[in-house]
Amino acid sequence: MSQHGDPAATPYRPRATLRDVAAMAGVSIKTVSRVVNGENGVTPAKVAAVRRAIRQLDYRPNVSASALRRAGGRTSAIGMVLEDLANPFSSAVLRAVEDVANERQVLILTGSVDEDQDRERTLVRAFTERRVDGLIIAPVGEDQGYLRAEIEAGTPLVFVDRLPQGLPADCVLSDNEGGARDAVHHLADVGHRHIAYLGDLRIIPTAQQRFAGYQRACLERGLPWNPAHHVHDLHTVADAATATVRLLRSADPPTALFASQNLVTIGAITALQQLGLEDTVALVGFDDFLMADLLKPRVSVIAQDPRRMGRVAAELLFQRLDGDHGGPRRVVLPTTTILRGSGEIPPPAI
Amino acid sequence: MSQHGDPAATPYRPRATLRDVAAMAGVSIKTVSRVVNGENGVTPAKVAAVRRAIRQLDYRPNVSASALRRAGGRTSAIGMVLEDLANPFSSAVLRAVEDVANERQVLILTGSVDEDQDRERTLVRAFTERRVDGLIIAPVGEDQGYLRAEIEAGTPLVFVDRLPQGLPADCVLSDNEGGARDAVHHLADVGHRHIAYLGDLRIIPTAQQRFAGYQRACLERGLPWNPAHHVHDLHTVADAATATVRLLRSADPPTALFASQNLVTIGAITALQQLGLEDTVALVGFDDFLMADLLKPRVSVIAQDPRRMGRVAAELLFQRLDGDHGGPRRVVLPTTTILRGSGEIPPPAI
DNA sequence: CTGAAAGCGCTTACAG
DNA sequence: CTGAAAGCGCTTACAG
Numbered sequence: 266m267s268q269h270g271d272p273a274a275t276p277y278r279p280r281a282t283l284r285d286v287a288a289m290a291g292v293s294i295k296t297v298s299r300v301v302n303g304e305n306g307v308t309p310a311k312v313a314a315v316r317r318a319i320r321q322l323d324y325r326p327n328v329s330a331s332a333l334r335r336a337g338g339r340t341s342a343i344g345m346v347l348e349d350l351a352n353p354f355s356s357a358v359l360r361a362v363e364d365v366a367n368e369r370q371v372l373i374l375t376g377s378v379d380e381d382q383d384r385e386r387t388l389v390r391a392f393t394e395r396r397v398d399g400l401i402i403a404p405v406g407e408d409q410g411y412l413r414a415e416i417e418a419g420t421p422l423v424f425v426d427r428l429p430q431g432l433p434a435d436c437v438l439s440d441n442e443g444g445a446r447d448a449v450h451h452l453a454d455v456g457h458r459h460i461a462y463l464g465d466l467r468i469i470p471t472a473q474q475r476f477a478g479y480q481r482a483c484l485e486r487g488l489p490w491n492p493a494h495h496v497h498d499l500h501t502v503a504d505a506a507t508a509t510v511r512l513l514r515s516a517d518p519p520t521a522l523f524a525s526q527n528l529v530t531i532g533a534i535t536a537l538q539q540l541g542l543e544d545t546v547a548l549v550g551f552d553d554f555l556m557a558d559l560l561k562p563r564v565s566v567i568a569q570d571p572r573r574m575g576r577v578a579a580e581l582l583f584q585r586l587d588g589d590h591g592g593p594r595r596v597v598l599p600t601t602t603i604l605r606g607s608g609e610i611p612p613p614a615i
Numbered sequence: 616m617s618q619h620g621d622p623a624a625t626p627y628r629p630r631a632t633l634r635d636v637a638a639m640a641g642v643s644i645k646t647v648s649r650v651v652n653g654e655n656g657v658t659p660a661k662v663a664a665v666r667r668a669i670r671q672l673d674y675r676p677n678v679s680a681s682a683l684r685r686a687g688g689r690t691s692a693i694g695m696v697l698e699d700l701a702n703p704f705s706s707a708v709l710r711a712v713e714d715v716a717n718e719r720q721v722l723i724l725t726g727s728v729d730e731d732q733d734r735e736r737t738l739v740r741a742f743t744e745r746r747v748d749g750l751i752i753a754p755v756g757e758d759q760g761y762l763r764a765e766i767e768a769g770t771p772l773v774f775v776d777r778l779p780q781g782l783p784a785d786c787v788l789s790d791n792e793g794g795a796r797d798a799v800h801h802l803a804d805v806g807h808r809h810i811a812y813l814g815d816l817r818i819i820p821t822a823q824q825r826f827a828g829y830q831r832a833c834l835e836r837g838l839p840w841n842p843a844h845h846v847h848d849l850h851t852v853a854d855a856a857t858a859t860v861r862l863l864r865s866a867d868p869p870t871a872l873f874a875s876q877n878l879v880t881i882g883a884i885t886a887l888q889q890l891g892l893e894d895t896v897a898l899v900g901f902d903d904f905l906m907a908d909l910l911k912p913r914v915s916v917i918a919q920d921p922r923r924m925g926r927v928a929a930e931l932l933f934q935r936l937d938g939d940h941g942g943p944r945r946v947v948l949p950t951t952t953i954l955r956g957s958g959e960i961p962p963p964a965i
Numbered sequence: 966c967t968g969a970a971a972g973c974g975c976t977t978a979c980a981g
Numbered sequence: 982c983t984g985a986a987a988g989c990g991c992t993t994a995c996a997g
Contacts, residue, residue: 280768293984323764328744329679330974334989351710360701394678414673643968680990684973
């Protein structure tokens with residue numbers, strides 16, 4: 266009796282293997298392998314017998330096992346390291362990569378790093394140990410030199426959103442500096458001369474580039490350079506709201522705001538509404554967001570194109586996998602200025 | 616010369632294997648395996664030699680190969696099938712699952728199905744062929760019976776967001792009916808008797824449940840049952856906006872709207888703003904969204920908790936993987952009614 | 966404490 | 982057209 270096994274201890278029927286299918290169909294495992302892989306040169310009668318056995322046993326090929334022996338050893342999976350899967354920018358990039366990968370029957374392993382360098386390395390290592398065919402990475406660490414070994418081992422790498430440090434590699438970026446510059450130029454066109462900069466953590470390269478664009482435009486337009494109007498290291502809505510309130514209540518408030526990132530923009534709007542200044546102080550945000558159109562005033566933004574970023578990155582990766590061994594490429598995606606109202610509020614007439 | 620290989624043809628150094636490490640360290644592969652897996656009973660001197668070789672060769676264990684032979688054969692990866700990685704609900708669920716999986720060093724394979732039944736099956740099959748340890752699925756198909764084989768093979772399954780059909784299995788759902796009922800009761804409390812239902816595709820189970828909750832509340836409060844005020848099959852912002860405009864311009868317009876889903880809510884707001892009725896017609900939406908707080912009026916919603924849904928689903932899955940073989944469990948997560956203004960607009964005094 | 970042999974599920978490289 | 986043998990990179994089950 267006990268030979269039949271305790272159902273609680275062995276509740277499962279193990280998965281059928283090539284060998285099981287071969288036994289049931291009365292052929293060798295090699296013949297089954299031929300049928301599974303659609304190779305020709307198998308008698309129709311045997312093909313039928315094998316197919317029948319596959320169906321009866323619900324056979325599922327083990328792709329890890331086949332990749333192990335197969336020449337080239339592709340796993341048909343790529344790894345994607347993102348800042349935070351729950352944020353709209355990351356998830357839009359991911360989705361676009363998925364769509365390209367899907368056309369090639371390639372699966373995606375993914376994870377979030379939350380600005381944590383160690384997590385970036387841990388994730389990359391975990392993906393590598395699964396022998397992914399390639400990696401798309403939004404880097405957070407200050408040095409990506411540790412990835413040199415992956416490249417040498419033949420795993421193509423494409424960086425997105427941020428430039429990698431210490432490693433020449435493909436990457437796809439937004440024109441952060443240009444976009445920020447456009448924002449300030451636009452506000453200056455409207456007549457503003459006192460434009461505050463509300464920025465994310467200074468360690469983030471994109472934040473640095475956006476500040477550089479702000480700075481450049483201020484120079485180009487001869488705007489007064491007022492460090493009291495430069496607020497850095499805002500990483501949450503609450504941070505941004507608090508900082509904006511303080512700025513607008515100061516003795517020397519700006520007449521316009523440039524918010525260098527999504528959450529900062531939302532924080533700034535929260536503050537403006539709280540002070541009743543949303544129709545008085547101009548605002549341009551970096552990054553578009555759903556509903557920018559429904560707020561009052563509607564929010565003018567410098568839009569990135571995360572889906573395009575993902576698509577281009579995936580296409581680049583697959584080109585590498587298809588054998589393109591050319592030098593590293595850098596793709597800079599232009600931003601789009603979308604004027605909806607908040608950025609067109611003029612400065613108060615004195 | 617040509618023996619050294621053409622750099623364009625063989626540009627990469629193959630990854631080191633256990634055998635390479637063993638050769639360099641002057642031990643057997645079994646000893647290297649012991650060191651890599653942290654087994655004890657290896658001379659410190661050999662451990663040191665092995666570690667040195669691992670570092671020099673930048674050895675990365677091939678976890679697929681080890682899983683192949685290892686008893687139990689866990690791959691430390693789970694598969695996650697979601698509606699659309701780019702939508703905030705899906706990505707919040709994913710992120711929460713990631714956080715739980717991360718504690719166990721488990722990786723996530725994921726993909727979007729976009730309401731496509733075939734895609735659901737294709738994705739599940741692809742994950743299964745990679746021998747994921749478990750699956751979390753937001754089902755779209757009308758029948759999940761095809762998954763019986765996975766369960767029998769010992770792959771635990773947890774459904775999220777929607778009940779599976781034709782298969783008893785663990786699942787984690789929002790209280791869709793209860794939440795919709797709450798929305799209508801709230802509007803009735805404010806004084807409304809003509810409350811329109813704006814719903815998603817009728818084939819979607821959650822949409823059906825929300826309509827059922829709407830219906831039940833109408834009965835409970837003795838509200839007139841007016842099919843002209845029930846609009847189904849709205850799946851995009853544009854659809855919802857058009858339908859809302861038509862409804863409000865009709866001879867017999869409702870005084871309040873219940874929007875059964877995020878995009879529909881946004882479409883309804885677009886329409887209300889377009890008609891200048893946002894402060895006249897009440898609105899409650901199902902699903903919270905960032906910025907509901909910044910719109911005017913602020914938007915009252917029935918909030919789900921996607922992060923909790925993901926966390927609970929992942930915990931359930933890992934309990935199963937840890938050996939819990941009890942009967943299928945169903946977890947229903949309560950919704951939260953958040954009153955912000957739009958749902959508290961009273962009906963016009965006659 | 967250490968390692969040689971067998972085997973995981975599959976494909977490759979042959980031989981017939 | 983078909984299959985037996987060897988091998989992918991690793992672990993298991995032994996023997997010493």
